[in-house]
Amino acid sequence: MANSKHGGNPTSTEVTIYREPLDSPGVVPVHLKRAATSEYPLLEIFQRFLVRLQPGSDLDKVLAVIALYKAAAPAWKHLKQFFWWACTSQITIPEYDPVAREVLGWMSANVISHSTTTNAMLMTGGLMDPNENYYRQMMMNRGGQVVQQSDEAQILPPIGKRIFWVGFRPFMFSRSGISSSRGGPASNVLDKEGQVQNAVILTTIGWNLRPLQTFIKECHDHKIRTRTGTTTVYFSTAGGPDPYGTGWSSVIKAVRKLDTIDMDPEVKADLIRDAEYYYSQESRQFFADCGIPYRRGYLFYGPPGTGKTSFSAALAGHLNCDIYMINLATGDISDGRLHRMFLALPRKCVVVIEDIDSAGIGREQGPSSAPHPAPTLPEGLPPLPPGMTLAPTQPPRKRNLVTLSGLLNAIDGNASQEGRLLIMTSNNPDVLDAALTRPGRVDKKVHFGNMSPRAAHDIFMRLIGRSAVASGTYTIPQIEEYATKFTEKIPADTFTPAQIQNFLQACRGDPEKALRDADAWVTESLSKDIENDDDKNGGEAPVVDSQATTVLGDGSDSSSFVSEV
Numbered sequence: 001m002a003n004s005k006h007g008g009n010p011t012s013t014e015v016t017i018y019r020e021p022l023d024s025p026g027v028v029p030v031h032l033k034r035a036a037t038s039e040y041p042l043l044e045i046f047q048r049f050l051v052r053l054q055p056g057s058d059l060d061k062v063l064a065v066i067a068l069y070k071a072a073a074p075a076w077k078h079l080k081q082f083f084w085w086a087c088t089s090q091i092t093i094p095e096y097d098p099v100a101r102e103v104l105g106w107m108s109a110n111v112i113s114h115s116t117t118t119n120a121m122l123m124t125g126g127l128m129d130p131n132e133n134y135y136r137q138m139m140m141n142r143g144g145q146v147v148q149q150s151d152e153a154q155i156l157p158p159i160g161k162r163i164f165w166v167g168f169r170p171f172m173f174s175r176s177g178i179s180s181s182r183g184g185p186a187s188n189v190l191d192k193e194g195q196v197q198n199a200v201i202l203t204t205i206g207w208n209l210r211p212l213q214t215f216i217k218e219c220h221d222h223k224i225r226t227r228t229g230t231t232t233v234y235f236s237t238a239g240g241p242d243p244y245g246t247g248w249s250s251v252i253k254a255v256r257k258l259d260t261i262d263m264d265p266e267v268k269a270d271l272i273r274d275a276e277y278y279y280s281q282e283s284r285q286f287f288a289d290c291g292i293p294y295r296r297g298y299l300f301y302g303p304p305g306t307g308k309t310s311f312s313a314a315l316a317g318h319l320n321c322d323i324y325m326i327n328l329a330t331g332d333i334s335d336g337r338l339h340r341m342f343l344a345l346p347r348k349c350v351v352v353i354e355d356i357d358s359a360g361i362g363r364e365q366g367p368s369s370a371p372h373p374a375p376t377l378p379e380g381l382p383p384l385p386p387g388m389t390l391a392p393t394q395p396p397r398k399r400n401l402v403t404l405s406g407l408l409n410a411i412d413g414n415a416s417q418e419g420r421l422l423i424m425t426s427n428n429p430d431v432l433d434a435a436l437t438r439p440g441r442v443d444k445k446v447h448f449g450n451m452s453p454r455a456a457h458d459i460f461m462r463l464i465g466r467s468a469v470a471s472g473t474y475t476i477p478q479i480e481e482y483a484t485k486f487t488e489k490i491p492a493d494t495f496t497p498a499q500i501q502n503f504l505q506a507c508r509g510d511p512e513k514a515l516r517d518a519d520a521w522v523t524e525s526l527s528k529d530i531e532n533d534d535d536k537n538g539g540e541a542p543v544v545d546s547q548a549t550t551v552l553g554d555g556s557d558s559s560s561f562v563s564e565v
Helices: 012-017 032-041 039-054 061-085 097-112 134-142 210-226 265-278 281-290 309-318 334-342 404-412 453-468 476-489 497-507 511-536
Strands: 087-096 121-124 153-156 160-166 169-176 199-205 232-236 248-254 296-301 322-327 350-353 420-426 444-447
Touching: 012 232, 032 039, 032 061, 032 281, 039 061, 039 265, 087 097, 087 210, 097 160, 097 169, 097 199, 097 210, 199 444, 232 309, 265 281, 265 444, 296 309, 309 350, 309 420, 322 334, 334 404, 444 497, 453 497, 453 511, 476 511, 497 511
Parallel strands: 232 322, 296 420, 296 444, 322 350, 350 420
Antiparallel strands: 087 199, 121 153, 160 169, 169 199, 232 248
């Protein structure tokens, strides 16, 4: 209760509102100074020390300043929040979104690396994987441009805030993060202030989002400029750590050039023209005018090792977009997870579903695993004693959790992403359901067969001829002659590109060795193939169709022979 000790009689209103009379000595009340002393006990210790050195000295002014700051801090916080709300524009980008990665890359190259900072996030390996030098050398050999990257680490913006300028406009970059297994597009984690965690927040002065949109476009253009010679390969992370819930992890690889894919020139040119037209402005306008979903699908089928996946990667590099690889045969992807993975796709990308025929997809949802038959004793052995059983020789086989309806909804359902190019690969397309390969989902079916004489000539020139001519030992006409002789030794439509590639790699750029060992290699390989076919067919040799065809979207057929490096 206040009294007249300090002079004056406070009214009842003053006593009720304030703890001290308004006419008490000093501007800052005594109880606020006392609260500051209680919060910072070191001040009292320091003041007692000064009293002993110089009697009469005190820290009353320091306590007054601290108490004034504590009283003004809440008001300043509200004023700051009001200023950001009234005078700035802001966008929030979850870190699982590809746009956030583009912003981080721009900040790393243009802000963090060009300024003095004592706080940053370090990512070992830079933008390449441990085989970075190999990919750089490969791109140099192919005549491509290679962006120099750090051999040890890449510096990324840390968790926190940073102000930077673009021209004469200030921006504030804010990055928040929290470890959570439930973060992702379906359930973002919020902090106590309602801000999205695991997100990048960009803020600038003004009431228009256009400057932020311009900055986002600049980040995307920076990514295009600096990704020359590389392709980002995304793959499924089912069963592994996935903090954002998108189901994707990534690695950056050197671009696979289309000239390293040996296939029929007409078929290759047709596929390239079709993909380029699909991503043209004219095509987008055509799809919009006709009311057709903006999607495109290919089916690549043929024996293993004929270059189906390699051509897909090369096509993605040619289109200057990322590639997303999905393997449904692992048994770790469910309908819901597959749907989330497709929702996380950008508008322009190549999606490859590998060996879709081996995934065992059916119309009905089956159990997650199928037990093996019960083990039995070989004939002639006595039966086991009562109560004893044989242990299974193998663990239960995983069955795919993806149903046909779930796959179709992810590919072209009402909620599926548009703008992507879907490629399905298969070794046996006859087992695929007709609903999966109907027109509209699969627009082109292309057969990848064994090596033709022309493709064998081209792969010899690339794997043997380039290094032989570069060494100065052989001339181009000599290598052409060696390539022709090598082609005559290789039976047409018999070996896969992977088989011939493996043989030529062992020759190490020596054309004479390749010709000298070709006959023996062909005889040995044919003998192994016959033995394998006999084992598969119960001793009966299969009938081999030597005519490989490519089924195009317009119904025409042409030969298609592909090789991969």
